[in-house]
Amino acid sequence: MHAAAETEDLIEFVYREARLIDEKRFDEWYDLFADDGRYWMPLMRGQPDDAGHTSLFDEDKLLLKIRIERLRNPKSYSQAHPSWCQHILQAPRIEQRDAQLGTGVLRTPFMYLEYQDDRQDIYAGVAWHHLKRGEKGIVIALKKIELLNCEAALPSLQLFL
Amino acid sequence: MPEFRHDAAAIRALVRDDAVHRDVYTNPQLFELEMERLWQSAWTYVGHDSQVPNAGDFYAVTIARQPLLMLRGPDGAVRVLLNRCAHKGAKVLGAREGNCGKVLRCSYHGWTYALDGTLRTVPVKSGYAGTRFQESEAARGLASVAEVAIHRGFVFVRLSRTGMTFEEYFGEALSSIDNLADRSPVGRLEVAGAPLRYMHNSNWKMFVENLNDTMHPMVAHESSAGTARDLWRDQPPEAPKPMVIEQFLPFVSNYDFFDKMGVKIYDHGHSYTGVHFSIHSRYSAIPEYAALMEQAYGAERAQAILAESRHNTVYYPSLTVKGAIQTIRVVRPIAVDRTLIESFTLRLVGAPPALLERSATYNRVINAPTSVVGHDDLYCYRAIQEGLASNGNEWVNLQRNHSDRESEHGLPATHNGTSEAAMRGQFHAWVTAMAADGTPA
Numbered sequence: 324m325h326a327a328a329e330t331e332d333l334i335e336f337v338y339r340e341a342r343l344i345d346e347k348r349f350d351e352w353y354d355l356f357a358d359d360g361r362y363w364m365p366l367m368r369g370q371p372d373d374a375g376h377t378s379l380f381d382e383d384k385l386l387l388k389i390r391i392e393r394l395r396n397p398k399s400y401s402q403a404h405p406s407w408c409q410h411i412l413q414a415p416r417i418e419q420r421d422a423q424l425g426t427g428v429l430r431t432p433f434m435y436l437e438y439q440d441d442r443q444d445i446y447a448g449v450a451w452h453h454l455k456r457g458e459k460g461i462v463i464a465l466k467k468i469e470l471l472n473c474e475a476a477l478p479s480l481q482l483f484l
Numbered sequence: 485m486p487e488f489r490h491d492a493a494a495i496r497a498l499v500r501d502d503a504v505h506r507d508v509y510t511n512p513q514l515f516e517l518e519m520e521r522l523w524q525s526a527w528t529y530v531g532h533d534s535q536v537p538n539a540g541d542f543y544a545v546t547i548a549r550q551p552l553l554m555l556r557g558p559d560g561a562v563r564v565l566l567n568r569c570a571h572k573g574a575k576v577l578g579a580r581e582g583n584c585g586k587v588l589r590c591s592y593h594g595w596t597y598a599l600d601g602t603l604r605t606v607p608v609k610s611g612y613a614g615t616r617f618q619e620s621e622a623a624r625g626l627a628s629v630a631e632v633a634i635h636r637g638f639v640f641v642r643l644s645r646t647g648m649t650f651e652e653y654f655g656e657a658l659s660s661i662d663n664l665a666d667r668s669p670v671g672r673l674e675v676a677g678a679p680l681r682y683m684h685n686s687n688w689k690m691f692v693e694n695l696n697d698t699m700h701p702m703v704a705h706e707s708s709a710g711t712a713r714d715l716w717r718d719q720p721p722e723a724p725k726p727m728v729i730e731q732f733l734p735f736v737s738n739y740d741f742f743d744k745m746g747v748k749i750y751d752h753g754h755s756y757t758g759v760h761f762s763i764h765s766r767y768s769a770i771p772e773y774a775a776l777m778e779q780a781y782g783a784e785r786a787q788a789i790l791a792e793s794r795h796n797t798v799y800y801p802s803l804t805v806k807g808a809i810q811t812i813r814v815v816r817p818i819a820v821d822r823t824l825i826e827s828f829t830l831r832l833v834g835a836p837p838a839l840l841e842r843s844a845t846y847n848r849v850i851n852a853p854t855s856v857v858g859h860d861d862l863y864c865y866r867a868i869q870e871g872l873a874s875n876g877n878e879w880v881n882l883q884r885n886h887s888d889r890e891s892e893h894g895l896p897a898t899h900n901g902t903s904e905a906a907m908r909g910q911f912h913a914w915v916t917a918m919a920a921d922g923t924p925a
Binding site: 364366367370374375376377378379380381383385386388389390392393396398399400401403474475476477478479480481 | 678680682685704706707710711714726728729732824829837840843845847848852853860863864
């Protein structure tokens with residue numbers, strides 16, 4: 324019974340996380356990350372997790388904070404027309420689980436649409452949520468986004484996948 | 485609208501000493517002429533030889549509309565060939581990079597070529613018996629580009645048969661590439677992984693001009709670098725700065741800082757900002773690296789290499805280099821309002837991993853399509869692209885610190901850092917190539 328409830332919690336967490344981005348509730352979204360949490364979108368398929376390669380995103384909480392505060396800054400000229408985004412998630416699957424530690428790794432294929440002015444860009448990929456139990460509940464240790472077209476020439480991608 | 489192709493005077497009329505006509509950024513006909521004239525007569529950047537370390541390794545690019553292959557042969561030499569089958573014209577290699585083995589084989593009729601482009605085999609060659617095949621263009625195999633030069637691993641081509649030599653074209657401007665390579669204790673660089681590829685919906689010259697535009701960072705990047713500054717403001721001065729804070733903060737330095745930085749102008753459109761210091765000057769020291777450099781070069785020379793802290797060097801028109809942070813940005817124009825910018829991270833061979841980490845971080849934070857710095861730059865380029873459609877003022881002003889006697893001073897010349905002299909120099913090179921009499925070579 325306990326295990327079932329927890330499975331549901333982890334999956335609900337992933338849905339809620341995407342919803343907070345889409346609704347631009349960025350402060351609440353920021354709080355979902357552990358203090359040492361990380362938001363990472365590699366540039367290459369199968370890119371090793373080391374500092375020897377650049378990425379599309381590799382944000383600690385400081386960088387996330389800079390992005391969030393900037394989006395609110397009236398001098399963010401690239402947001403003269405505000406961007407909006409929509410996540411469409413396939414059902415998250417738990418790939419790894421440690422009930423004792425309260426950790427889990429979830430895999431969630433997704434589509435992501437980013438819209439600005441008269442333009443809408445469509446992305447797809449797989450999100451990996453490495454979740455753990457913090458003092459205030461479930462938090463993100465790592466959100467890794469494997470973008471389908473990570474090697475492609477991309478336009479400005481301004482919000483969060 | 486004038487027919488620019490056959491009217492050198494009309495092209496010359498687009499460029500004044502201190503202003504340019506909007507057509508240079510918006511006219512599709514001029515874009516095609518740029519590809520034919522400027523980009524073919526210039527020495528343009530193909531790639532770095534570390535991208536093709538082994539025989540059969542290739543790297544494919546498009547320059548001035550033409551598909552090219554940088555290819556390493558069995559003799560170790562790096563060549564640049566036209567990626568065009570001698571038979572019916574198909575691109576012989578379709579991938580962006582890879583290894584083609586011992587021969588290049590066309591996917592359509594299976595003609596094969598040696599790695600130097602020589603035609604090796606044609607299926608059922610008896611079909612050509614009795615023809616003048618040996619006299620045909622096809623028999624010559626894959627064509628090489630007119631001229632190739634490799635400087636410290638940087639591979640450049642000149643596509644026209646005639647024009648300046650590599651040394652004439654770049655001259656002393658090559659010192660920025662030298663300084664970048666010298667920053668490796670063994671004097672060698674390697675491209676570290678894939679480039680960031682950022683599609684700009686704006687003319688290529690806006691990007692190139694921006695690299696030596698020091699009057700924009702404190703305005704355009706106030707929201708990103710300024711936010712980083714504000715979030716860091718409450719920290720005690722002795723608190724160690726995270727790498728990203730160290731990299732963001734100098735972008736919102738004041739006008740005086742950027743002015744005193746200085747800009748150096750070379751002939752043929754090349755220039756660099758950061759003659760005296762730059763936004764990269766005050767990164768924290770990496771003692772282990774400094775020791776390796778001293779070991780390799782001696783204290784005095786090592787210090788001289790590391791004291792150079794150039795901001796952006798423009799190798800007009802195709803390459804921009806940031807030696808002090810080991811990133812390069814490559815300009816690939818696609819249409820009059822479409823430009824691909826590819827940003828590569830370079831590894832200083834023999835240097836500690838901390839250097840590569842710093843470069844990879846900078847490249848991501850500043851140059852990626854996800855960069856909050858890049859977003860505002862591109863927003864401004866696009867705003868120009870759209871704003872220039874306005875009638876009533878057809879001129880783009882480049883007058884900052886212009887003097888009527890500017891052309892009397894010889895080159896290279898050093899100006900105050902906020903001068904628009906670099907852009908004036910670029911357009912001097914532009915009009916020289918574009919309004920050359922007669923047809924392009």
